[in-house]
Amino acid sequence: MTTFRQHRWQSFLQGYEQRARILISCPDRPGIVAAVTSFLYEQGANIVESSQYSTDPEGGTFFLRLEFDCPNIAERKEEIEAAFAPIAAEFQMRWQLRLHNDIRRIAILVSKAEHCLLELLWQWQAGELIADIALVISNHPDLRETVESFGIPYVHIPVTKETKADAEAEQIRLLREYQIDTIVLARYMQILSPAFVAEFPGRIINIHHSFLPAFIGARPYERAYERGVKLIGATSHYVTDDLDEGPIIEQDVARVDHRHHPDDLKRIGRLIEKTVLARALRWHLEDRVIIHGNKTIVFY
Numbered sequence: 001m002t003t004f005r006q007h008r009w010q011s012f013l014q015g016y017e018q019r020a021r022i023l024i025s026c027p028d029r030p031g032i033v034a035a036v037t038s039f040l041y042e043q044g045a046n047i048v049e050s051s052q053y054s055t056d057p058e059g060g061t062f063f064l065r066l067e068f069d070c071p072n073i074a075e076r077k078e079e080i081e082a083a084f085a086p087i088a089a090e091f092q093m094r095w096q097l098r099l100h101n102d103i104r105r106i107a108i109l110v111s112k113a114e115h116c117l118l119e120l121l122w123q124w125q126a127g128e129l130i131a132d133i134a135l136v137i138s139n140h141p142d143l144r145e146t147v148e149s150f151g152i153p154y155v156h157i158p159v160t161k162e163t164k165a166d167a168e169a170e171q172i173r174l175l176r177e178y179q180i181d182t183i184v185l186a187r188y189m190q191i192l193s194p195a196f197v198a199e200f201p202g203r204i205i206n207i208h209h210s211f212l213p214a215f216i217g218a219r220p221y222e223r224a225y226e227r228g229v230k231l232i233g234a235t236s237h238y239v240t241d242d243l244d245e246g247p248i249i250e251q252d253v254a255r256v257d258h259r260h261h262p263d264d265l266k267r268i269g270r271l272i273e274k275t276v277l278a279r280a281l282r283w284h285l286e287d288r289v290i291i292h293g294n295k296t297i298v299f300y
């Protein structure tokens, strides 16, 4: 099992032993912020970052993210969660409290394209991506040497139309065995079954190589070229049963013109894809993303 690369994240972890964040969504009404901030104050906490949004103050949904320092939070987490539960119940909150130093275990699924995978591995190697990349699974053998050079397990599980169900069962078994929290599809070119998606609700992040909702599905760059677009882009979204239509986390674009052929679009697009995926994963790992219906609130 991969161990955490504490030495690379020392600057991230050191001095943040008392840091935590709480993410809340609930029906909007007066008093929510007062109730939560008073509770944290009574626990001895000091709020260092606060973000909130309401879809509609009159009966909409309220979203709140508070990051705070609290003495002995690691030892007191369960006690504090239990003490907060009655407040959460009163306001019908959906909420999660997470320690800053709670490093998430992620798995990356890839096919043959390496640019998004490499960006995540480089950022992880540099201590900029604060996650434990515990496992890479691919339906092709091509990237084994690259991944294993980072000291990360690589599992090749071929996928065909005939073997897809068995292949997914093995993928899920491995993801459970490695206690994976978040799955990243780094240009993984297989459509996940509803059964797979249901195993990891809100925890599968994809990078689609177009500025959605344009060019959903396969071969977006070729289709963009045929359409004569002047912008191409990439979109990172949570994976749902509806192909490339899950809640969007992050997007970006670049200008193109008549001189660019499909290979040029792919070259320009690769830089956008890897940047957008890395940003989306960072927001997710920092608990800055709340899914609301088929959209997201992202507290940058």
Ligand SMILES: Nc1nc2c(c(=O)[nH]1)N[C@@H](CN(C=O)c1ccc(C(=O)N[C@@H](CCC(=O)O)C(=O)O)cc1)CN2
Pocket: 185, 188, 189, 190, 191, 192, 193, 194, 197, 206, 207, 208, 209, 217, 218, 238, 239, 240, 241, 242, 243, 244, 245, 246
């Ligand atoms: N359930 C979901 N699965 C996946 C999603 C999603 O949104 N929901 N996103 C895709 C990624 N993707 C585009 O970004 C994509 C991947 C694959 C295909 C496709 O047509 N695949 C074929 C097989 C292709 C091959 O064998 O090379 C297929 O699965 O039949 C379209 C879009 C990842 N999965």
